[in-house]
Amino acid sequence: MTRFALIAASHQPAILADNLARSPDVTSGALPLQVIRDAPSAAIAYNRGLAQTGAEIVIFAHHDVFLPKGWLALLEARLAALPPDWAVMGAFGIGRDGAHLGPVWSSSLGQIVGRVPLAPAPVQSLDELLIVLDTRAGLRFDAALPGWHMYGTDIVQTALAAGRGAYAGALPCIHNDQSHTALGADFDAAYRFIRAKWASCLPIRTPITKISRSGLHLLRDRWHRRRAAPVLEAMAVGIHHDPAHLAALCGWADLGPSAEG
Numbered sequence: 001m002t003r004f005a006l007i008a009a010s011h012q013p014a015i016l017a018d019n020l021a022r023s024p025d026v027t028s029g030a031l032p033l034q035v036i037r038d039a040p041s042a043a044i045a046y047n048r049g050l051a052q053t054g055a056e057i058v059i060f061a062h063h064d065v066f067l068p069k070g071w072l073a074l075l076e077a078r079l080a081a082l083p084p085d086w087a088v089m090g091a092f093g094i095g096r097d098g099a100h101l102g103p104v105w106s107s108s109l110g111q112i113v114g115r116v117p118l119a120p121a122p123v124q125s126l127d128e129l130l131i132v133l134d135t136r137a138g139l140r141f142d143a144a145l146p147g148w149h150m151y152g153t154d155i156v157q158t159a160l161a162a163g164r165g166a167y168a169g170a171l172p173c174i175h176n177d178q179s180h181t182a183l184g185a186d187f188d189a190a191y192r193f194i195r196a197k198w199a200s201c202l203p204i205r206t207p208i209t210k211i212s213r214s215g216l217h218l219l220r221d222r223w224h225r226r227r228a229a230p231v232l233e234a235m236a237v238g239i240h241h242d243p244a245h246l247a248a249l250c251g252w253a254d255l256g257p258s259a260e261g
């Protein structure tokens with residue numbers, strides 16, 4: 001059985017080619033990349049990918065993510081440190097205490113985001129930029145979740161409901177994302193879906209907002225985002241930048257096994 005597979009949903013070949021497909025573990029052939037095109041939602045795309053792979057560990061990543069040199073070896077070390085209950089892990093997540101866990105470089109924010117946990121940290125949600133799934137846990141994405149938002153939150157809650165663990169942290173990578181767009185109607189639809197589905201688990205904090213019965217945080221965070229947008233757009237590093245260069249700037253040119261103490 002193959003140990004690892006990398007799955008991406010993408011309909012923009014240039015972004016994929018400039019970022020995820022350029023990751024050294026992908027170009028070396030160590031991490032086979034499977035691209036899902038023309039799926040109606042992220043959950044459906046990822047389930048299609050799961051159905052096509054025989055890998056034990058599947059990494060789902062955005063097409064605008066770059067995995068620095070040595071990333072796969074680092075992932076293997078991180079997985080070995082996880083408690084045996086783990087089913088899901090991510091590069092960026094929200095801890096049970098609400099802490100942002102990383103670190104991840106965000107081009108749209110122009111900074112490294114997330115606290116660096118010294119041990120795998122349990123999460124209530126994961127950012128969708130990078131999700132690692134142990135396929136032996138048998139979890140699937142919810143095909144009823146519409147669009148391209150909140151599937152990181154949903155898969156975490158699905159794991160927890162199944163009595164499995166979800167963790168984040170200490171998997172540095174580059175998210176070469178464009179400046180933040182407004183939270184649109186598609187985001188609202190995902191929010192309402194998660195709020196109804198996980199009603200007994202609320203509130204749930206996600207990297208973008210807090211899902212609560214009242215929904216007030218959605219209104220508040222939409223307003224904050226709209227207000228911050230011009231500032232972020234002005235300083236956005238943008239996807240045209242070389243992700244390997246960004247990795248080097250972050251000190252992540254080579255994550256190598258020697259990074260392990």
Ligand SMILES: [Mn+2]
Nearest residue numbers: 062064129177
């Ligand atoms: Mn992205």
